[in-house]
Amino acid sequence: MSSALRGIRSTCVPRPDVLAGGMSDNQFAAQLDKVVRDPSGYEVYSDADRFFDLTYPTSGLKQLLAKTFGRLAGVAGDDGDHGVLRAETSFGGGKTHSLVAVYHLAKGARPANVNDFLDTSLLPEGPVSVAAVVGDALDPVNGLATNGLTSRTLWGEVGAQLGPAAHQALAQSDLERTAPGTETLRKALGGRPTVIIIDEIAQHLRQVAESGNESVRRSAAQVPVFLKNLFELAMGDPGVVVIISLASSGDAYAKETSELGQLLDGATRAATAHAESASVLSRSGRVIQPATDSEIAEILKRRLFESIDPAAAKEAGEAYRGLYEQIGETVALAGGAESPARYGDAVAASYPFHPETIRVLDKRLGSIPNFQRARGSLKLLAEVVADLWEGTANPEIINVADINLARLNTLNHLTIAIDRAAFSGVAKVDLAGPESHCHAVDVARFPGKPPFATRAATTVFLHSLEMRAGVGAGRSEYVLGSLRVGEDPEILDEALAEAERVCWHLTYDGTRWRFHTEPNVNKIVEDGKRDIPSTRVTEETKALIAKSFTSDAGVTAVVFPTSPASVPDEPRLRVVAFDYDHLSVEGTSSATAPPQVVEMRDRAGAAGSLRAYRNAVVFVVADTGAVEDLKDRVRSQLALEALVTEPARLATFAKEVKTRVREMYDDSGLNARIAVTRCYKHVYYPVKDASSNHLAHRELPAAQKGDTAKSVIRTIRELLVNEGKVRTEPIPTNWLRQRAWEKPESTTTKKISDWFWRDQSALLLLDPTLLTDAIKKGIANDGWVYYDTLTEKAYSATSATPAVQLVDTAELYTAEEAAAKGVLGRPPSLGDVLASVSPATTGPALRAALEARCQKEPTKAQVADQLAEAFRQGKLVVTDVTPAAGVKALGVKEIRERSLDGFHILTKAEADSLGVQSAVAKPASKRIEAKTGQAGVALSNFRDELMDKGKPLVEMRLTVRAEPGRGPQDIDLLGMAVAQMPKQPAKVTIDVAASMPGLEGVIEIRLEGDKAKYQQASSKLGPLLKAAEEIDGTLTLTLDFGENGVTVTDNAFSTVDSVIRGLGPSELTVEGTLA
Known part of the structure; x- marks a missing residue:
């Protein structure tokens, strides 16, 4: 409920009999004959005080009373001019209700609120003779007993009700079934003020015209004669008023009247009689419509509620005016709401009922033959009100969607009672109650919110009952009938769309929603589901x-x-x-x-x-x-x-x-x-x-x-x-050392990484670069030393930044611990060797110079490797004897194999000046041979050789393998790396064979292509490889860095290195081609 409006349970007080629920037809159906003949069994309408208390004084009712009693009182002008009055139907009845009101006042009743209905000065002081004849009560064959007198005709019954003298005057006419003349009628009335009420004349005409008794059938022609004579008498006698209801196009019995001639199957007497009767009345009387459409809401309100807060009605009108002004830009409103200001007034006037509720009952359901517009609407809304006060709902207004079809009496009233029994099952399965499809939608889609699917579907349901062309609810209709203040109409669109997915009888034709009695596709599918084991x-x-x-x-x-x-x-x-x-x-x-x-x-x-x-x-x-x-x-x-x-x-x-x-x-x-x-x-x-x-x-x-x-x-x-469980921010180095180092002075990178997976308080480290970046910062800023035990290289703030690996062979030390352990030095580079060579340098002297320069004694093999590379580049010459003219220099292989202790190292210029015979150095290879091992180890070895070669890398090939017993894990990891590679061109080659559980043979996959195409195919290949029982083969990622290539310091190379290390394949082979 909108916070701006109060619920109707705090603003309205229903009548006690409404709250009691289960109201009978007698409490709503005005039956004139029962008021006349059985007043004790018809309390609601026979008790004049109660009757007038429950009756709203419509303009038509007041007009009828004024004209009736104004004529008897001899009032001049329009109120006294007409001796014949025709009560015409509106909203099912107002007509019979009005006739009962005339009857009570003519019989002398003076209810406390009579002033609301007419000027009491018009009411007669003396007795008034009253006859109220209802056509369907007459029995032309067996006769009708009234006041101990029996009659068989319309005029005979008038005489019986007016008293013995009148009955005696009309007895022979009744016996002969012949209309009495005006003088006979005048004699019967005896000069007394008289009101004669004739109701349901069309039904009586049908009754006599279809009788099996020939004399009765002949009397049908006498009815218009009687009416003509009676009307002439009334028009000439100011003390006589005749009120008659004759079916018209708006009357509940209009269908029977209009078809009367056809139903007689060629017998034209009834049709002629009806036409003549209507003609007589049209010449003689004044037509009165007891209730206008604008008074329908007042009739309902008066009968169902003792009191209604007018301030709440005004509030509702203003709120709904604002609602329709707001949504009018997106919803093509109709039904009056297209003019929000006037419609807001209509809301206030009909409160606590929404005008759309009244319109649907009157215009949509009212067209169904078996729906008695007055009686049906009153009885239906009485059930709705009783249901609201019994439950917990407290709506701001009673709209179409507030009609609870889960209440059996309400549902039966809208289905079985109006010959729409098939729709009862439709409602029960699709929208009525906690087991319905719409309720399931509301629970799943709108938890904790109003039941939008049930509300919108209820409105559609009521619009579906007519079963004619154009049936169903368009957007304007279900929005008007369902939307509350503060709600968005789009939520109703969504609710109906969701309901259509599950309901068995709801359909949408692109314009209107409708419930059918025949099942839709959902029901067909539901039946098919029963066949699935x-x-x-x-x-x-x-x-x-x-x-x-x-x-x-x-x-x-x-x-x-x-x-x-x-x-x-x-x-x-x-x-x-x-x-x-x-x-x-x-x-x-x-x-x-x-x-x-x-x-x-x-x-x-x-x-x-x-x-x-x-x-x-x-x-x-x-x-x-x-x-x-x-x-x-x-x-x-x-x-x-x-x-x-x-x-x-x-x-x-x-x-x-x-x-x-x-x-x-x-x-x-x-x-x-x-x-x-x-x-x-x-x-x-x-x-x-x-x-x-x-x-x-x-x-x-x-x-x-x-x-x-x-x-x-x-x-x-x-x-x-x-939820903040995944680390996304940089890791502070002080925090990392305090929390994750195994010892205060040392740890391994693997143990730091593992700590994040061991300690349940730690944030998940799904991006390992956060940790490697933190370690690099610790090296650069906090004096940490990174030591690779495989390559025996140490990295500190004064050295190049290492490619950090999270492995057991990568150790971290504080500066003090690193110094104590002697790991701060670094392996010598070619530049170190060239810078350390002086004239007449020997192998041991060079090694000592490199130790001083690199802060660590290099191995002899390390020195020999750099000397071999210097020779290959033509920068140094090495002999293993004292250099002199004719002495032959050592080649690459000899430098690597012979003892460093006997080496003499010269620059090329020194060697040439001494006449040393230089060996011919083979040209440097343009390839970096395969480096295989754990991802970090292979990449570090590859990176070191690339640095030593001193040439740009133009192509890099990374290969992983799937082997029996290991599965495709490394292939998956390298496949994941494809999407994270730099923008350089890349090619993927896969060559694997896989066997499937329970099947003979193998599946061979050999594919090669652009990395983007591989990414598209990998979503299909991945599940296949995971399902394999055994798998063997390789996946190679080839990166093309262009003609100019890249060095180890370029972002492209660093990205590749970081991504592969982060994913960590268990075994990786790296190869390269240099510029």
Whole structure:
């Protein structure tokens, strides 16, 4: 309810009999004959005081009373001029109600509120004779007993009601079934003030015209004669008033009247009699319409409510005027709302009913023959009011959508009672009650909000009952009938669209929504679902879940683990999805992690040892309440698949049904994938909080259509990021040393990295470059020393920045510890050797000079390697004897193989001046030979040689291998690297053979192409390779750096190096080609 408006339960007071509910027809149906003949059994209408209290003084009723009693009082002018008055129908009746009012006042009743209805000076002081004859009460064959007198004709009954003298005067005319003349009638009235009321004359005409008694049939022609004579008498006698109701185009019995001649099957007497009667009346009387359309709401309000707060009515009018002014720009309003100011006044006037409620009852349902407009509307709205006061709903106004079809009396009144019984089942299955399809939409789509689907569908339902052309509700109609102040009409559009997906009888033709009694495509699919075996549904559902939980974004999925051994205890994030048959949780009790989750977090391996990397596992558990919905979506997909793959069956459907079936099939896979995310929504991730068993619970947000391009794993990763569990900011070096170093003075990079996966308080380190960058900052700014034990190289603030690897062979020291351990030096470079050579340098002297220069004694092999490279470049000459003329210099192989202790090292100029015979150096290779090992080791060796070569790199080839027993993990990792490579051209080559479980032979895959094309194909190749029982082969990524190439300091090379190290394939081969 809008906060700007009060609920009607605080502004209106219903009448007690309305609140009691279950009101009978007698309480709403005005029956003149019962008031006359059985007043004790017809209390509501026979008790004049109560009758007038419940009656709204319409303009027509006041006019009828004024003219009736004004004539009897001898008032001059229009109020006294007409002796014959015709009461015409509006809104089902006002007519009979008005006749009862005349009858009560003519009989002498003087209710307390009589002043609201007429000027009491017009009421007679003396007695008035009254006859009220209802045509359908007459019995021309058996006779009708009144006051102990029996009559068989209309005039005979008038005499019986006026008294014995009148009856005696008309007895012979009654016996002969012949209309009495005016003098006989005057004698019967005896000169007394008289009111004669004749109701339902058309029904009486049908009765006599169709009688099996010939004399009765002949009397049909006497009815217009009687009326003519009676009218002439009344027009000439100011003490006589005749009030007659004759069916017209607006009357509830207009259909019977207009068809009277046809129903006589050629017998024209009735048609002629009716035409003559109407003609007589049109010449003699004054037509009075008891109630206008504008007074309908007042009639309903007066009968159903004791009091209505006028201030609340004004507030509602202003609020709804504002609403329709606001939405009028986007909704083509009709029904009067296109003029918001006037419609706001209409809202205030009809409050607590919305004008659209009155319009639908009057104009839409009122056209259904069996819906009595006055009686039907009053009885229906009495049920609606009783229902609202019995329940908890407190709407701001009673609109069409507030009619609760879940209330059986209300539903029966709108279906069975008006010959629309088939619609009762439609309502029950689609929109009435907690088991309906619309209720399911409201629970799933609009939790904690108004039931928009049920409200909009209720409005559409009432617009669907006419069963004629143009039936149903367009946008203006369901918006007017459903929208409350403060709501957006688009939410109703969405609600109906969602309802159409599940309802069995709701359709949309592009313009109007409508409920049919025939089933729609949803029902056809529902029937087909019953043919799908449950075993197949379970199999397909679990296959879909497994497909949805594929490794992605650097996160590994573990689907349906059977024990802790199913989840490796490794420092890499894994998302564990439980089989819903093994474990699911109720939404209301999901905050605490189930014991199965805790056990798998705590234990690892077949022996159940303690899990070391507890921060590396995140768990996803199905919602118990959503499992069946997921299986139902899968069942629907299978049923639709069965339909579209059976051309013969599909051909039996209409074109629009076939189109809809194909559309639903196209959507079914998407809907099933969405259902997976809505089912597997309970996520438990590690935290440092003993009160929650160190596992926090969050729910995945409900997936929409646009989200399905993302894997569930990626969605979970985003959830962890949003919850602040994933580190995205740079790591402070002081914090890192205090928290993650194994010892205050030293650690390994692997142990630092592992700490993030061991400590449940740590943020997940999904981007390892954050750690490598922090280590580089520690080296540059905090005096850390990075030492690669494989290459025996140390890096400090004064050296080149290392390519940091997170491995056990990469050590970190404080500066003090590094000095103590003697690891601060570095291996000599070619430049170091050239700078350290002086005239007549020997091998031991050069080694000593390099130790002083590099702060570490180099190995003899390291010195020999650099001397060989210097010789190859023509910069130094080496002999193993005292250099002199004719002495032959050593070649590359000899330099590497002979003892450094006997070397003499000369510059090229010195050697030439001494006459040393120089060996011929082979030209430097343009290739960097394959470096194989762990990713970090291979890349470091490759990087070092590239630096030593001193030439740009034009092409780089990275190869990983899949071998039996190892699986495609390294291929997956290098494949992930493809998307992160620099913009240089790249080519991917894959050559693998795979065997599948239970099948003979192998699948061979040999593909080569651009990296972008490979990325497109990898989504198909990945699942295939994962499904393989054994796999053997390679994946090579070839990067083209162009003619100019790159060096180790270029961003392109650094990016490749960083990405590959971060992903960490277990074995990598790197090769290169130089410029």
